[in-house]
Amino acid sequence: MTHVESAHLVELALGNDVPHHDDGAALRHIASCERCSAELDRMTRVVGTARRVEEPDLPVAPPERVWEYIAEEIAGTDTKAAAPPRSDPSNRPGGDGSRRSAPTRKRERRNVFLVLVLVVTLAFTWWRRSRSARSSAGGC
Structure with missing residues (x-):
């Protein structure tokens, strides 16, 4: 075989x-x-x-300071870059920002x-x- x-x-x-x-x-x-x-x-x-694997093991967005540091390094300046928009709980499925059901x-x-x-x-x-x-x- x-x-x-x-x-x-x-x-x-x-x-x-x-x-x-x-x-x-x-x-x-x-x-x-x-x-x-x-x-x-x-x-x-x-x-x-x-x-x-559990939910806490999943990747999360980095803190704002990480994005700022990366943007500064790319720009080569000390100018603070705008951080990416944070996710709004009201935009998630369910729409009201309440906790999701089990x-x-x-x-x-x-x-x-x-x-x-x-x-x-x-x-x-x-x-x-x-x-x-x-x-x-x-x-x-």
């Missing part, structure tokens, strides 16, 4: 109940192939890490998690393909 496709390894790492016509052969191959086993292990660790926060966290997993998966797949294109190693 050839190496297990990255997309199939991602499904296995995510633990999705997506029936695959060749799960048995893929699992046997992974058990005997160092390369596929290591790749599945890495993907599983990435998924585990991504699942532990289901909304949970949905937002889930969406952030899914986007994060997608980005990591795409980056990992791109990295593996570019790496395997450079290598001339064949089978196991």
Whole structure:
């Protein structure tokens, strides 16, 4: 058998109940192939890490002084640059600036998690393909 496709390894790492016509052969191959086993292990660790991401872990806008410093460095002067507009809570979904409901926060966290997993998966797949294109190693 050839190496297990990255997309199939991602499904296995995510633990999705997506029936695959060749799960048995893929699992046997992974058990005997160092390369596929290591790749599945890495993907599983990435998924585990991504699942532990919480809202406080997400990036936030830097303080105003950071923007001012960057603008001064770019301009090469001591002139204070206008800071980018701050987000207004009333412009968020809901419109009234009130706190979002628990289901909304949970949905937002889930969406952030899914986007994060997608980005990591795409980056990992791109990295593996570019790496395997450079290598001339064949089978196991």
